[in-house]
Amino acid sequence: MKLITRDTDYAVRALGFIAKNKGDVTSVRDMVDALKIPRPFLRKILQILQKKGVLESFKGKGGGFQLAIPADQIYLTDIMEAFQGPLKMTECLFRKKLCPHVKSCPLKSKIDNIQRYVARELRSVTLSEVLI
Amino acid sequence: MKLITRDTDYAVRALGFIAKNKGDVTSVRDMVDALKIPRPFLRKILQILQKKGVLESFKGKGGGFQLAIPADQIYLTDIMEAFQGPLKMTECLFRKKLCPHVKSCPLKSKIDNIQRYVARELRSVTLSEVLI
DNA sequence: TTATAATGATACTATTTTAGTATCTTTTTG
């Protein structure tokens, strides 16, 4: 099982690149060259980050992207959620009929614990920590 | 993201059913009726559990399945691994070129922590705990 | 000793999710 999908991976890498260009506007072309991420896919990812308010975009010649938030305020969970949806590890292990043990089932509480732990761990990681 | 996939879910349900039939041999037919799992899919799942040594099978008329191990010694991790492969949350978040920070990257250690926690939590859950 | 009811082995198909592409529109700057 994967905790991090491809687009989250790309997103973090792209954000990292932009963060290092602090102050400057970074164009997709520069990123494609440096990061070896397929251009149209990268564009899609950046557009999503822009809509989420993580990136600020500038159209037209000389345009590109900038962080809309300082790197130390961009949380990994936010990026993951943007691309992978909410961090829910299981909706309902046993569906409908079979498992009416929700309250007493120890598995459910285990999984809830895990989910909380994961969220807590990831929430403490910001973009700036990942850059080094 | 899903921690538990469909076949793991089915597997646990089927094992639970078999466990409750303690002593008796349980046929696929009985399980299909009770569990509402598609028959050929359930058969495939049971065959895998048999190969893994979790179930013992009996061919021929009156045949079926029995637990090969007591329910309190069947660990959820074993079932998950049988169907979902080893519990590795990420191979390498940033691939090849970009991230040579493996040793110092805080994200890597975070994810390793999470993985260890998840494994530990799940390893403590046995089939008999899930049954109630 | 043969019909039947079970699993074993295995190959196939369908669906869903993930990954990636293409293209046309809009905006900005020189």
Next chain:
DNA sequence: CAAAAAGATACTAAAATAGTATCATTATAA
């Protein structure tokens, strides 16, 4: 106005997941 950027959006490809089909083998019991 031309060129270079992003915005919007719809499409295709690949991989993972879910499910099906079928024939071979084995055991029981009439």
